[in-house]
Amino acid sequence: MSGAYLFLFNLASHVGWAYVFYLTVTSLLNGLTPAQFYDIVQYPLLIVQGMAGLEIVHSLLRLVRSPVGPTLMQVSSRLFLVLVTWMSPPSQAHWSLYLMVFSWSLVEIPRYLFYALNFVQSKVFFPVFWLRYTLFMVLYPTGITGELLQTWQYLWTVKNLVVFYVLFFVLVAYIPGGPFMYFHMVGQRKRAFQARNPPPQRPADGIEFPLDAKTGERGTTNVNKGAWAAAIREIAPEKASEIDRERNWRFKYNRYALEHAKICAKADTKKCVQIAQAGLDYLHNNFEFIRDGKSMKLSEAMANIKDSFHTGIIKGTKPKPSSPEYTIPYKGKDLKGQEALDLLAKWVSYGTIEPEAGQAIADVIKNKEWLDLSDQYFVLLGAGSAMGPLLVLLSLGANVIAVDLNRPQIWDRLINLTRNSPGTMIFPLTKPQSEIKDDKELFACAGSNLFTQTPEISNWLKDVEPEKDVIVGGYAYLDGALHVKVALAMDAIMQGVCNSRKKHVTLAFLCTPTDVHCIPQAAADAAKNNLKNMPFWQTLLFNFGMKKNIVPPVKSDAGITINLVDGLVVDQGPNYALAKRMQHWRAIVARTNGVSVSTNIAPSTSTVSVVSNVQFAAAYGGMHHFKPMEIMTPETSNAVMGAILIHDVRNKAGISNANTPLPHPLVLFSIGGFHGGVWRCGATIGTIGIWAALINYARVYRPALLGLAGSVAALFAYPPHTWQ
Numbered sequence: 001m002s003g004a005y006l007f008l009f010n011l012a013s014h015v016g017w018a019y020v021f022y023l024t025v026t027s028l029l030n031g032l033t034p035a036q037f038y039d040i041v042q043y044p045l046l047i048v049q050g051m052a053g054l055e056i057v058h059s060l061l062r063l064v065r066s067p068v069g070p071t072l073m074q075v076s077s078r079l080f081l082v083l084v085t086w087m088s089p090p091s092q093a094h095w096s097l098y099l100m101v102f103s104w105s106l107v108e109i110p111r112y113l114f115y116a117l118n119f120v121q122s123k124v125f126f127p128v129f130w131l132r133y134t135l136f137m138v139l140y141p142t143g144i145t146g147e148l149l150q151t152w153q154y155l156w157t158v159k160n161l162v163v164f165y166v167l168f169f170v171l172v173a174y175i176p177g178g179p180f181m182y183f184h185m186v187g188q189r190k191r192a193f194q195a196r197n198p199p200p201q202r203p204a205d206g207i208e209f210p211l212d213a214k215t216g217e218r219g220t221t222n223v224n225k226g227a228w229a230a231a232i233r234e235i236a237p238e239k240a241s242e243i244d245r246e247r248n249w250r251f252k253y254n255r256y257a258l259e260h261a262k263i264c265a266k267a268d269t270k271k272c273v274q275i276a277q278a279g280l281d282y283l284h285n286n287f288e289f290i291r292d293g294k295s296m297k298l299s300e301a302m303a304n305i306k307d308s309f310h311t312g313i314i315k316g317t318k319p320k321p322s323s324p325e326y327t328i329p330y331k332g333k334d335l336k337g338q339e340a341l342d343l344l345a346k347w348v349s350y351g352t353i354e355p356e357a358g359q360a361i362a363d364v365i366k367n368k369e370w371l372d373l374s375d376q377y378f379v380l381l382g383a384g385s386a387m388g389p390l391l392v393l394l395s396l397g398a399n400v401i402a403v404d405l406n407r408p409q410i411w412d413r414l415i416n417l418t419r420n421s422p423g424t425m426i427f428p429l430t431k432p433q434s435e436i437k438d439d440k441e442l443f444a445c446a447g448s449n450l451f452t453q454t455p456e457i458s459n460w461l462k463d464v465e466p467e468k469d470v471i472v473g474g475y476a477y478l479d480g481a482l483h484v485k486v487a488l489a490m491d492a493i494m495q496g497v498c499n500s501r502k503k504h505v506t507l508a509f510l511c512t513p514t515d516v517h518c519i520p521q522a523a524a525d526a527a528k529n530n531l532k533n534m535p536f537w538q539t540l541l542f543n544f545g546m547k548k549n550i551v552p553p554v555k556s557d558a559g560i561t562i563n564l565v566d567g568l569v570v571d572q573g574p575n576y577a578l579a580k581r582m583q584h585w586r587a588i589v590a591r592t593n594g595v596s597v598s599t600n601i602a603p604s605t606s607t608v609s610v611v612s613n614v615q616f617a618a619a620y621g622g623m624h625h626f627k628p629m630e631i632m633t634p635e636t637s638n639a640v641m642g643a644i645l646i647h648d649v650r651n652k653a654g655i656s657n658a659n660t661p662l663p664h665p666l667v668l669f670s671i672g673g674f675h676g677g678v679w680r681c682g683a684t685i686g687t688i689g690i691w692a693a694l695i696n697y698a699r700v701y702r703p704a705l706l707g708l709a710g711s712v713a714a715l716f717a718y719p720p721h722t723w724q
Contacts, residue, residue, distance in 0.1 A: 002063050007119040009054065014112035016048035021105035028098060038085070038092040041101060049082050049104075062251045073177060078104070080170065081147050088154035096153070100146025107139040129196065133189040140185065144178050204290045206452030207298060207485050211288075220481045221249050223286055224574050228256055231279030231585070235271050236263050253574035254686075257581070258551070258566050261516040265554035265562035265666055272665045273592045276585035283488055283582070284495075289454070298454075302492050305455035309428035311464055312436075312446060316421040320397045324371040326364050326643060329635040340365055351526050351628035351680035356672040357600070360647040360654075361640055370650045373398035373423075377468045378508075379461060379497075381450065381490045382476025384410055386607045386634055387510055389473070392642030394423035401426045401464060403457055406447030408440075415443065428460050450476060450489040458496035471598070471649060472497055473508035474583070479609075480575055487579035491586050498595055503658070507590050508645055509583045509599040511669065512576075513678040514569045514685060517601065518666035523679040524553070524563040530627055531682030538626065538683070538691075546687045560664050567678045569686040588665045596658045598648035599669060603630070603676030604685075605637040619689040621696035626688050629677035640674055 020041060027037040052075050058064045059071045081100065085091045110131035117124045148171065155167045209218040225243050233240040243256050264272050289301035296304070325336045328343065335343055341362055348358040364370055374397040383390050383402035393400055394417060402425050404410050411427070418425040429436070430445045448457050461472070474490035477483065498505050511517075527549045542548065551564040568577065587597045604610075604620070611617040620631045632640075648656035655662070655671045662668060678685045 003119055006058070006063060007116055009051075010112045010116035010119075013048065013051055014109060014116060016044065016051065017105045017108040017112060020044050020048055020101065021109060024098065024102050024105060033093070034095055034097040035089075035093040037101075038097060042086065045101065046082060046086070049078055053079060062248045065250075074181060077147070077170075077177070081150060084154050084167075085150055088150075088157065090157050091150045091153040094149060094153045096146045096149035098146075099142055100150055103139045103143030103146060107135050107143065110135065123196070129192075133185075133192050136182075136185045136189075140182050144174065148174060203293070204288075204295075206290060206449065207454060207489055208288045208290055208295075209481065209485075210286050220484070220575060223283075224253070224484070224578050225249050226286065227279050227282050227578055228253075228260060228581075230282035231275045232260060232263050234278065235267060235275055239263065249574060251570060253577060254566075254568040254570050257568055257577050258516050258564075260581075261518075261564055261666075262554050265518065265564060265664075266556055268557045269592075269665055271557070273588055276588040276665075279581070279585045280491065280495075280589065284492065287485075287488055298488070298492060302455050302458060302496055306459060307456045308459040308463065309430065309448060309456060310432050311460070312427045312429040312433045312442070314415050314418045314425045314427075316394065316397075316418050316423045318420060318422045320372065320374065320422040324368055324396065326368075326371060326639075328361075328639045328643075329633070337365065347630075350630075350677075351530070352603075352630045352677045353675065354520065354523065354671070354673045354679070357640075357644060357674045360651075360672055361643040363651065364643040364646050367650070370646055371396050373646070376649060377401060377426075377465055377470045379403065379470050379472040381472070381474045381493060382486075384414060385475040385477060386609065387477070387602060387605065387637060387641070388475035389638060389642040389645055390414075391417070392638055394418060394421035394425075396646075397422040397424075399424045399426065399465075399468075401461070401470065403428065403450070403461075404447055406430075406449055408443040408446075411443040411446040412439075415439075415446070426464060428457065450486055450493075454489045454492055455496075458493045461493065461497050462500040466501075469504045469506070470497070470501065471506040471508055471645075473510075473598075473645070475510065477609075480573070483579040484575045484582075487582045491582055494586060494590070498590055498593070503594050506596040506598060506649065506656070507587065508648075509587060509597070510602040510641060511583060511599055512567075512580050513601050513604060513673070513675040514567045514572060515577070515580050516568060517565050517673070517679070518664075518670040519563050519565045519673070519679045520670050521561075521563055523565070523673075524550075526680040527565070527682060530680060534627075534682050541683075541688075541691055546691065547684045549681050549684045556664055558664065562664060562666060563670075565679050567675075567685050569689065584669065587668060591658055591662075591668060592665070594658050596648075596656055597668065598645055598656045600641060600644050600648070601669070601673035601675045602641050603632045603637055603674050604678070605632050605634055607634050615693060618693035618696045620692075622692035622694070622699070623688070625692065625695050626681055626683060627677070628680055629685075629688075632676060644672060644674065 023041045023044065024037070027040060032040070055064075055066070056068070056072055056075055059066045059068045085097065091097065110128055114124055114128050114132040117128060151167055151171055155164065155171070158164050158167065204218070209220055209223055211217070212219045212222055225246065229240040229243040239259060246252060246256070264275055267275065284299040284302075285297050287298045288295045289298045291301070291305070326340070328335045328340045330343060344353075344358040344362055347353045348355050373393060377399045378389070378393055379401040380388055380390060381403045382388060383400065383404045390400060390402075400418070400423060402414055404414065414427075415425065427446050428448045433442075436442050436445055450457065461470075472494055474487070474494065476486045476490060478486050494507055498507070531548055531550070549565065551566050554562045554564065556562055583599065587599045591597045604623070606617075606620055611620065623629045623631050648654055651657075652659075654660065655668065673679060681688070
């Protein structure tokens with residue numbers, strides 16, 4: 001129904017703008033003055049541009065994928081200009097009217113036609129596509145020029161102080177707004193051309209999303225929805241059906257993720273484990289594994305493929321420190337001993353981390369005997385990951401069983417890091433190490449592919465150091481749909497290792513704070529208190545989309561009160577949410593089966609992959625203005641999360657140990673969160689990002705803003721008119 005409506009809307013808009021363009025061209029050819037032209041075009045222009053106001057509604061209701069911000073900026077500025085011209089005879093009589101209307105109509109004709117044709121063509125005619133994504137390069141600058149001149153004509157004729165300054169601020173807004181809109185379209189054009197002419201797809205190999213029965217393509221949405229629905233179908237069939245019916249999953253998945261957490265919280269232990277197992281079973285039995293052109297279920301591949309790898313070993317050359325001290329890099333300093341303990345106390349007091357996280361790290365600092373890891377074997381899936389504990393473990397003499405991509409440059413780095421440490425690295429090889437002649441060949445033969453060699457990696461890990469207890473951590477991360485695939489690959493490997501080595505395995509995860517979590521009562525109370533004591537200017541933001549960080553507690557079937565936090569950030573997308581939920585499901589199932597699980601909340605961290613996104617970098621730069629938020633550097637995050645991992649391995653009485661009873665499976669995720677303030681902030685992290693970014697921009701562009709403020713002050717002090 002919405003598709004038919006949008007088709008008719010876009011077709012009507014296309015026809016309307018074509019008529020406005022016809023009036024513009026004929027008026028020019030007939031030599032009409034701008035004022036005469038306005039008499040002809042004003043009502044058609046008012047109608048067709050007024051219709052564009054519905055685009056804001058479409059974006060808000062997620063009927064279309066256009067982001068609300070740019071849509072609101074473009075449409076509202078157009079409506080404002082229509083009003084300015086209508087109120088200003090000097091603007092109506094100025095030649096810039098022709099320039100503005102000509103630019104508007106010529107850019108909108110192919111745009112609306114493109115949108116309409118999208119509903120009836122799988123691939124829109126290239127001329128229409130090209131015009132839609134190219135004309136703006138000329139017509140945006142000419143249109144903006146016309147808009148500025150139209151506003152300028154009105155500015156110096158108004159006799160009302162308020163109207164004058166409104167117009168003045170509108171003109172000023174073009175300074176950031178014009179380039180923003182232009183470069184937004186440049187980026188949109190680049191993405192559109194890439195999507196229309198994608199590079200040749202590699203043949204399907206290894207773990208792949210299942211083929212969609214309708215389209216014949218490997219889409220992500222249906223299987224994403226399917227996993228969430230399958231997980232709860234036996235426990236809450238009506239909620240599963242709601243997921244099945246949802247047509248706007250990309251922008252509404254967060255609601256169902258929160259509802260999923262509530263269902264798990266209400267369930268008793270048996271049902272909670274059933275939910276987790278059902279979600280994992282769905283993924284393992286629906287994702288495909290392709291080998292030599294033949295497709296099978298991932299679960300079948302893991303059971304039937306028996307190949308493995310040879311084993312390589314490299315020992316470090318540095319001696320173990322005689323008296324090791326755990327170090328936390330923080331703001332340019334390496335903190336040890338009491339300085340590190342003071343920092344932990346500061347974080348706990350401020351609410352940046354949970355007390356149990358502070359205590360866990362403090363225990364590692366105080367118990368120096370824990371820091372000799374030469375007796376421990378850590379499997380790192382994604383050994384070179386920016387958030388992984390590789391450097392910490394090697395520096396403490398650990399035995400690292402490293403799994404990473406089979407690329408020589410990766411293994412050049414990993415092996416040389418090991419040689420320059422007191423640690424040992426064990427890794428997969430494609431041929432016996434005794435047959436390898438030199439480093440160049442060693443680097444070329446090392447490594448494996450989590451996507452395409454998943455069964456072989458699992459088989460190898462079942463047999464490597466068979467007499468040792470191992471800690472298997474999943475640290476690999478990729479963007480978008482690849483994140484789901486790599487998370488599933490790691491899960492399949494963990495499942496295989498757990499089934500083979502039984503209780504001689506500990507699983508380790510780094511959970512994200514931007515998820516739905518069970519949290520302690522103290523954290524929920526702190527969020528309410530921080531909400532109550534927010535600065536006045538922050539409370540005003542609740543009127544502009546910011547949301548309170550309060551989720552009503554859930555009473556479980558066993559009579560336990562479960563507090564939840566909604567840390568989801570919609571822009572991260574449903575693939576990210578599913579990949580992270582997979583970790584929760586595996587942790588719940590494994591611990592129920594007697595496997596110890598170290599699963600800790602890591603803070604938001606300014607890794608290269610994150611801050612390469614300009615908007616995320618800006619948000620991170622202003623996040624600290626919202627108590628008790630703090631964004632950590634990779635060095636700090638590696639150190640603190642490495643310490644918590646060591647604590648979980650060494651402390652046999654801790655919550656990670658499978659012998660420690662839990663009142664509810666979700667409690668596993670609530671203890672020891674190093675969340676960076678997300679759990680205790682008065683507003684949700686998903687809604688403070690835009691305001692944090694604006695604050696950061698204000699700091700970065702402070703000189704320009706001060707100059708602008710001075711100009712405004714001068715205008716108020718010396719007004720250009722004698723006001724009535």
